[in-house]
Amino acid sequence: MAATAVIEFHPGAAASAPCRLDHQVTVGGQVFRAHSNGAEPSLGAIAITVEHSAEDGFTVEEPVTKTFGVGDTVEEAFEDFASALVEYRTVLSAEESISERLAEHLNYLNGILGN
Secondary structure, three states, X not given: OOOOOEEEEEEOOOOOOOOOOOEEEEEOOEEEEEOOOOOOOOOOOEEEEEXXXXXXXXXXXXXXXXXXXXXXXXXXXXXXXXXXXXXXXXXXXXXXXXXXXXXXXXXXXXXXXXX
16 A cells, blocks of 8 residues: 655745644545644645635635635635645546646646645
8 A cells, every 4th residue: 555645735934824734634545734833844845825814714825726725714724725636636637638727737736746
């Protein structure tokens, strides 16, 4: 059985919410781990932004594909975000023909989530 890849997410410098995000979730056999320890992301990690508003709750977004998740808590938003990444890759992979930009998104997602 192949080892499950672990993806580390670090809130980007532009994170507007002064919150900590130390959470792990598994979606479709893929482990997603978030760290907000202020350290530089390790090799292979991607930066995310975390925003918060009183009306909309928390939003977690990845800047390359603009994939995002929302939730009442930062953990719920991260879980929604992880599900959205997996679903977006699934949709792109199922298409017979996609644009160059979407092919770049698919390659990017395969790079961080594995093939």
